[in-house]
Amino acid sequence: MDVEPGLRERKKARTRQAISESAIALFLERGYDAVSVAQIAAAAEVSKRTLFAYFPSKDDLVLHRFADHEDEPARVVRERGAGEAPLDALHRHLRSRLDERDPITGLCDIPQVVAFYRLVIDTPALAGARVRYQSRGEDALTSALLETTAPAPDAELTSRLTAVQVLAVLRTLADRNQRRISAGSSADDLAPEAITAADHAFDLLRGGLPHHT
Incomplete structure (x- = not known):
């Protein structure tokens, strides 16, 4: 019973990291202002709703x-x-x-x-x-x-x-x-x-x- 929460937390951490890394890669390639949240979500293969669950704003994707x-x-x-x-x-x-x-x-x-x-x-x-x-x-x-x-x-x-x-x-x-x-x-x-x-x-x-x- 103690293992499952740990697995969930690790999965959430991996998702968060994947979203962040996708955002940073796009920002470095195209510039912060030229990249939309929708483009980041697509690159990370998550929905915008999921992205915002981890990062409430576009700034958060970098400044976290x-x-x-x-x-x-x-x-x-x-x-x-x-x-x-x-x-x-x-x-x-x-x-x-x-x-x-x-x-x-x-x-x-x-x-x-x-x-x-x-x-x-x-x-x-x-x-x-x-x-x-x-x-x-x-x-x-x-x-x-x-x-x-x-x-x-x-x-x-x-x-x-x-x-x-x-x-x-x-x-x-x-x-x-x-x-x-x-x-x-x-x-x-x-x-x-x-x-x-x-x-x-x-x-x-x-x-x-x-x-x-």
């Missing part, structure tokens, strides 16, 4: 790959070691992901990953939607930070502002890495610069932005 990571910063904060500050935990986690060349950091030169990032960055509709998608991650990280904050009238606002800045930094660093890779750098050659940029970004988050005159 970012959404799959939306709770990761919150999880890092909750699972950090005793006495470790949230920003230190997030910084440590980012550096470990950079060392692993994790695609979510942008420090990855696998051709399929580079093509995917170019699709997102170069398509205005997707770039804008990606920011909207980030709101769920902001909610999750805000909650995680709030759990570690002493009660205060401005605790929720402080946690929210911190979450917004952290996720904006992570997105900006990833996009910066991918732009350099698209310009011809390899992930290994870019790694020292990417790590220095990450360190600089988190130093700014810890100390506050400099005042310019």
Whole structure:
């Protein structure tokens, strides 16, 4: 009795992956705006109704790959070691992901990953939607930070502002890495610069932005 639900879940996962891969292939070939949902459904050999059951919007067909990571910063904060500050935990986690060349950091030169990032960055509709998608991650990280904050009238606002800045930094660093890779750098050659940029970004988050005159 325990095997059947697992089989169903695996089948659903395969269907979801097939739909997503068909969509990405068509978007890369023809451009995001030139491909219809009906064309994607036909390529994946599913009905439009089935497609929408897995991906409620056209944006979801691409951006779910970012959404799959939306709770990761919150999880890092909750699972950090005793006495470790949230920003230190997030910084440590980012550096470990950079060392692993994790695609979510942008420090990855696998051709399929580079093509995917170019699709997102170069398509205005997707770039804008990606920011909207980030709101769920902001909610999750805000909650995680709030759990570690002493009660205060401005605790929720402080946690929210911190979450917004952290996720904006992570997105900006990833996009910066991918732009350099698209310009011809390899992930290994870019790694020292990417790590220095990450360190600089988190130093700014810890100390506050400099005042310019």
